Amino acid sequence: MRVKYVLSEVLVGLWRNVTMTIAMIITLAVSLFMLGGSGLLYQKVGDMKDLYYENIQVSIFLKTDVNEQQRTDLDAKLKSDPLVKEVVYVNKDEAYKRFQEMYQDAPDLVSAVKPDQLPESFRLKLVNPEQYKSIYDQYKDTEGVDEIVDQSKLLDKVFGVLTGIQTFALAIAIVMAVAALLLVANTIQVAAYSKRREVAVMKLVGASNWFIQAPFVLEAVVAGLIGSILGLIALITLKTFAAGGSMATLEGLITPISWSEILLMFPLMAGVGGLVSAVTAWVTLRFYLRV
Amino acid sequence: MTKTYPKASRPSLDNVSVSIEKGEFVFFIGPSGSGKSTIIKMLLHEVSPNKGRVVVNGKDVTSMRSWKRPHFRRSIGCVFQDFRLLPNRTAYENVAFALEVIGKTKAVARRVVPEVLELVGLGGKEHRYPHELSGGEQQRVAVARAFVNRPLILLADEPTGNLDPDTSIEIMRLLDRINRTGTTVVMVTHDSNIVNQMRRRVVEIESGRIVRDQARGVYG
Numbered sequence: 281m282r283v284k285y286v287l288s289e290v291l292v293g294l295w296r297n298v299t300m301t302i303a304m305i306i307t308l309a310v311s312l313f314m315l316g317g318s319g320l321l322y323q324k325v326g327d328m329k330d331l332y333y334e335n336i337q338v339s340i341f342l343k344t345d346v347n348e349q350q351r352t353d354l355d356a357k358l359k360s361d362p363l364v365k366e367v368v369y370v371n372k373d374e375a376y377k378r379f380q381e382m383y384q385d386a387p388d389l390v391s392a393v394k395p396d397q398l399p400e401s402f403r404l405k406l407v408n409p410e411q412y413k414s415i416y417d418q419y420k421d422t423e424g425v426d427e428i429v430d431q432s433k434l435l436d437k438v439f440g441v442l443t444g445i446q447t448f449a450l451a452i453a454i455v456m457a458v459a460a461l462l463l464v465a466n467t468i469q470v471a472a473y474s475k476r477r478e479v480a481v482m483k484l485v486g487a488s489n490w491f492i493q494a495p496f497v498l499e500a501v502v503a504g505l506i507g508s509i510l511g512l513i514a515l516i517t518l519k520t521f522a523a524g525g526s527m528a529t530l531e532g533l534i535t536p537i538s539w540s541e542i543l544l545m546f547p548l549m550a551g552v553g554g555l556v557s558a559v560t561a562w563v564t565l566r567f568y569l570r571v
Numbered sequence: 572m573t574k575t576y577p578k579a580s581r582p583s584l585d586n587v588s589v590s591i592e593k594g595e596f597v598f599f600i601g602p603s604g605s606g607k608s609t610i611i612k613m614l615l616h617e618v619s620p621n622k623g624r625v626v627v628n629g630k631d632v633t634s635m636r637s638w639k640r641p642h643f644r645r646s647i648g649c650v651f652q653d654f655r656l657l658p659n660r661t662a663y664e665n666v667a668f669a670l671e672v673i674g675k676t677k678a679v680a681r682r683v684v685p686e687v688l689e690l691v692g693l694g695g696k697e698h699r700y701p702h703e704l705s706g707g708e709q710q711r712v713a714v715a716r717a718f719v720n721r722p723l724i725l726l727a728d729e730p731t732g733n734l735d736p737d738t739s740i741e742i743m744r745l746l747d748r749i750n751r752t753g754t755t756v757v758m759v760t761h762d763s764n765i766v767n768q769m770r771r772r773v774v775e776i777e778s779g780r781i782v783r784d785q786a787r788g789v790y791g
Contacts, residue, residue, distance in 0.1 A: 285671065477655070477657055477658070478657060478668075480655065481655060481657060481668065481669065481672075481716075482672045483641075483644075484644070484649050484655070485644065485645070485669040485672060485673060485716070485720070486640075486641045486642060486643070486644030486645035486647075486673055487641060487672035487673055488641045488642070488673075488674075489638065489641060491672060491674075492672075
């Protein structure tokens with residue numbers, strides 16, 4: 281009977297103040313959508329870093345007038361360097377072949393360049409791609425070295441943009457969460473006010489505190505859960521529409537977001553939404569009902 | 572015990588000591604603001620004394636943790652001047668509500684509630700709403716609600732304050748009947764008529780001090 285009583289009170293409470301309930305649910309939904317989005321982005325950036333750093337190379341270009349001795353010295357040094365995982369030597373002919381492949385759409389350019397003009401290079405894979413700086417410091421003054429190029433520098437810019445978007449989404453999520461919490465507090469106060477007579481009688485006859493508070497707290501939790509479901513639907517909608525459009529062009533750059541990754545965000549959103557609403561409602565009641 | 576409210580210039584109760592035996596019927600009388608209601612609030616553990624102790628039913632209420640308060644309240648029934656009934660519930664439902672929120676089943680309520688409504692003289696009016704009942708009848712519902720859980724103590728804070736003299740006497744008869752079941756009744760009032768008729772113990776308070784404690788007293 282008591283469970284039934286509490287549950288029916290929850291529904292009555294949500295319905296009594298339905299405009300406020302809707303406002304509360306929408307703000308919670310937007311906040312949780314932003315939270316879920318930023319969570320996804322965080323995961324993506326992590327995934328992409330793994331993926332790209334796996335294939336990333338540091339290229340050491342040699343001077344055109346490099347001699348045999350300098351080259352073999354450098355080769356030996358690189359092969360024994362603990363920071364380096366793999367060394368590939370690219371000679372002029374091979375460099376030319378790569379150049380041809382890369383610019384096959386521009387035959388004029390290809391025909392203008394002779395294999396002799398292209399520098400020889402060592403292509404390195406590092407044990408830890410983030411240690412590029414120490415490789416650079418170590419080899420930049422070595423004889424015969426012309427230039428050291430790190431591909432990860434370019435990627436860092438991309439990651440920087442993505443992290444920026446993520447921070448932005450997180451900031452909006454927090455601002456919306458504050459608004460949502462104020463709405464939760466307000467809704468609970470209104471609900472408690474409209475039930476003040478019942479609450480006074482319950483306190484008088486010695487109903488336990490949890491029994492008095494449970495309907496209100498659950499009201500907030502239900503709103504939080506509905507908000508998180510709406511937030512999830514928003515994420516799914518975003519994927520459905522964006523996958524066909526603008527995201528498709530980025531397909532090569534950003535690894536696609538799978539359905540399971542979106543669904544995995546739901547426990548986070550529901551957990552945060554439910555818990556935060558519950559705590560807010562409980563704290564509000566402590567002040568408002570003094571129970 | 573002594574109770575001083577914050578911002579008050581003098582204590583609401585100043586070094587008051589009173590002991591009430593089980594099964595007694597006690598009136599607390601005195602002018603408004605004399606500190607009578609503070610005593611009720613202390614017995615309910617709504618406020619705590621600054622100095623001294625409040626012992627109810629052998630338990631020191633002063634040191635009781637607030638989470639134990641709900642359970643403690645179940646041993647005390649309360650009746651007020653303004654009835655405090657739920658307007659959207661019938662007489663039966665008002666009494667049953669008090670039982671259900673402390674975890675009693677509907678079956679228990681079905682057995683006990685008609686019994687107690689009969690006891691307070693409301694048999695046949697179970698399904699009336701408060702606005703369909705007279706003031707005296709509403710107070711009877713309140714008494715039924717306070718008594719349905721068979722409390723050890725019944726606190727009545729000016730229960731006849733809103734009632735005409737005849738109705739007041741009926742309510743007093745009811746409280747007297749409840750007292751005879753062994754329930755201690757503590758009543759705060761300034762209705763001299765009633766005090767004079769009942770001839771029970773009277774404790775008079777003035778400006779936070781006990782000025783009289785008389786076994787079979789009058790208002791005087």
